[in-house]
Amino acid sequence: MTALAPLATLSRRRFQLTTRTPRELLVPLVTPMLFALVIAPALKEALHTGTAYEAFVAVGTVGLLVPLNTMFSGLSVIVDRENGAQRELLAAPVPRSFLVLGNLSVALAVTAFQVVALILFALARGIDFHTGAAGLGWFVGAGVLFAIGMYGMAETLANRVPKQEEYIARVPAIAIVPWFLAGALFPITALPGFLTWVARFLPLTHGLALMRYGLLGDASGLEHIWSMGSNTAMAALSLGVVAVFAAALTAVSIRVFARTALR
Amino acid sequence: MIEVRQLRKVYPGDVEAVKGIDFEVAPGEIFGLLGPNGAGKSTTIGMLTTTIRPSGGSARVGGFDVAENPLAARRVSSVVFQEPVVDRSLSGRTNLELHARLWRVEPGVARQRIAELSDALGVADLLDRAVGDYSGGERRRLEIARALVSEPRVLFLDEPTVGLDPRIRHELLEVIGRLRAGTDLTILLTTHYLDEAERLCDRIAVMHEGRIVALDHPQRLRHELGRELVELHVRDDLPAALAVLRAHGIPAEDAFSVGSTLTVPLRDLSAGEAIATINDLGVATAISAREPTLDDVYLRLTGDRLAPAA
Known part of the structure; x- marks a missing residue:
């Protein structure tokens, strides 16, 4: 058995628990689907925009789906602590960081499943994505790193708040408010000047700009952040921002878990 | 281990x-x-x-x-x-x-x-x-x-x-x-x-x-408490009853209480002698004798021990 075998065991456990609660798979998908299938087409009609706007919003909804799903995954940490087997896992001969990483791996897998479902729905509705291998690489890199960072945030919050109710009350502020500022529905330059400046610091702004660059070949989001000539350089910088976000939040979440789980 | x-x-x-x-x-x-x-x-x-x-x-x-x-x-x-x-x-x-x-x-x-x-x-x-x-x-x-x-x-x-x-x-x-x-x-x-x-x-x-x-x-x-003990329901305040018992030769170093019940390990004294003495003194409304249990050890160690204060 390898040193990572316990991590695989913990991931498998989380997966088994997740598949027994289908709401964890489906509920986060509802709002983004509503945006992609109902609100975006309605906006297109009302504002007389073209299919490009539908594609713009389709990627924007990924920026809502990822935070919602990872935040929902964080709820399982509280369930484990209050009514589950967390103490048994803490007494197991495995590094405590594996408990966080095991949850993270399943949150990533579920998020990936949901993003793929969203993209497939968009394709079925005739939305055209212009991408190649490199573009897909930017899209996947941005999506995975952003999801890792958001799960780190969810895990941190779940370990800091005592009750599910308190956790749920904070989800909109973390998962939804940044989405309105990060260029999901309109470019960040359409925001008031001060908020445009704030939006440039949001990891989601970088994530969405990268995903659009990767999936639609549209570098305008990156230009609104960096104002540089080279698309690749801007993409690399934004990927760096999202990577730092992912690494920092993962490190924080492991530290907070270890400190709060051990009394 | x-x-x-x-x-x-x-x-x-x-x-x-x-x-x-x-x-x-x-x-x-x-x-x-x-x-x-x-x-x-x-x-x-x-x-x-x-x-x-x-x-x-x-x-x-x-x-x-x-x-x-x-x-x-x-x-x-x-x-x-x-x-x-x-x-x-x-x-x-x-x-x-x-x-x-x-x-x-x-x-x-x-x-x-x-x-x-x-x-x-x-x-x-x-x-x-x-x-x-x-x-x-x-x-x-x-x-x-x-x-x-x-x-x-x-x-x-x-x-x-x-x-x-x-x-x-x-x-x-x-x-x-x-x-x-x-x-x-x-x-x-x-x-x-x-x-x-x-x-x-x-x-x-x-x-x-x-x-x-x-x-x-x-x-x-259990044996630390001796072979027998008496349990008495005390009429008045416990320290006063304990003092009376001591004054009449009943060893009460390890006595302990729960509510108005006073438990006195007897060490070498027989239960018969102790009960007769306590009856004569009139400090208790009810008296019984029994062997010590682990409950008594536990209560003596964790409950309200009277001896140090007495």
């Missing part, structure tokens, strides 16, 4: 739950930590299972220091917690298999042990049901089976029978008593049920307010 030296735990807010305790548990021994709620028993188990961080002192489990080598200490031990700690939506079998994999038991060996243990603990027929559907006793037996799947050298049982009805409690005590048969499994259990401690434990440590106030074999602790 377990060595504890000056182990301390101070929770935030300067709450000192464990105040520098020392004890050792030999291989194959069943050792009981006995004490009222809040005595520090569960905190002690938490520190030994590395789920609570000690504030001072040291502890070794199976030869491994819990602070310096926690993974090795956890590898040789298992724990059954006071509250249910299971994945309720998963089946009993999945809960057991999960434990086996985390403790790195080979799959073939794990299958065999799960079959044997579930049979021995009477949960074989339940294994494929979700644990959320188990009764309290069934769940507790499953948790004990789970703890044994990895063949630990040290088993921690934190209040294993708390909240169970008397029949299930009785069955579980039999199971725990049988666990040792044919193995050198070391068991540290906490309880506030004295009959449980007396029945199962080779030695017990009585904890009170974070300290160990007595540590010995249960019989020896």
Whole structure:
């Protein structure tokens, strides 16, 4: 058995628990689907925009789906602590960081499943994505790193708040408010000047700009952040921002878990 | 197998739950930590299972220091917690298999042990049901089976029978008593049920307010109170009654009270003589004599002891 075998065991456990609660798979998908299938087409009609706007919003909804799903995954940490087997896992001969990483791996897998479902729905509705291998690489890199960072945030919050109710009350502020500022529905330059400046610091702004660059070949989001000539350089910088976000939040979440789980 | 030296735990807010305790548990021994709620028993188990961080002192489990080598200490031990700690939506079998994999038991060996243990603990027929559907006793037996799947050298049982009805409690005590048969499994259990401690434990440590106030074999602790004691319901205030008893030759150094009941270990005095004297003095509304139990030892050590104040 390898040193990572316990991590695989913990991931498998989380997966088994997740598949027994289908709401964890489906509920986060509802709002983004509503945006992609109902609100975006309605906006297109009302504002007389073209299919490009539908594609713009389709990627924007990924920026809502990822935070919602990872935040929902964080709820399982509280369930484990209050009514589950967390103490048994803490007494197991495995590094405590594996408990966080095991949850993270399943949150990533579920998020990936949901993003793929969203993209497939968009394709079925005739939305055209212009991408190649490199573009897909930017899209996947941005999506995975952003999801890792958001799960780190969810895990941190779940370990800091005592009750599910308190956790749920904070989800909109973390998962939804940044989405309105990060260029999901309109470019960040359409925001008031001060908020445009704030939006440039949001990891989601970088994530969405990268995903659009990767999936639609549209570098305008990156230009609104960096104002540089080279698309690749801007993409690399934004990927760096999202990577730092992912690494920092993962490190924080492991530290907070270890400190709060051990009394 | 377990060595504890000056182990301390101070929770935030300067709450000192464990105040520098020392004890050792030999291989194959069943050792009981006995004490009222809040005595520090569960905190002690938490520190030994590395789920609570000690504030001072040291502890070794199976030869491994819990602070310096926690993974090795956890590898040789298992724990059954006071509250249910299971994945309720998963089946009993999945809960057991999960434990086996985390403790790195080979799959073939794990299958065999799960079959044997579930049979021995009477949960074989339940294994494929979700644990959320188990009764309290069934769940507790499953948790004990789970703890044994990895063949630990040290088993921690934190209040294993708390909240169970008397029949299930009785069955579980039999199971725990049988666990040792044919193995050198070391068991540290906490309880506030004295009959449980007396029945199962080779030695017990009585904890009170974070300290160990007595540590010995249960019989020896009982014998410390002598062959007999008298229990009297006191008419007036207890210290006054105690003073009267002393003045008339009844030894009351170890007397203790619960409400208006005063219990006086008699040492070498006979119960007949003591009862006759107390009746003549008229300080009690009712008197009875009996042999000391572990309850008396426990109450003397953790309850309202009158002698020091008298």
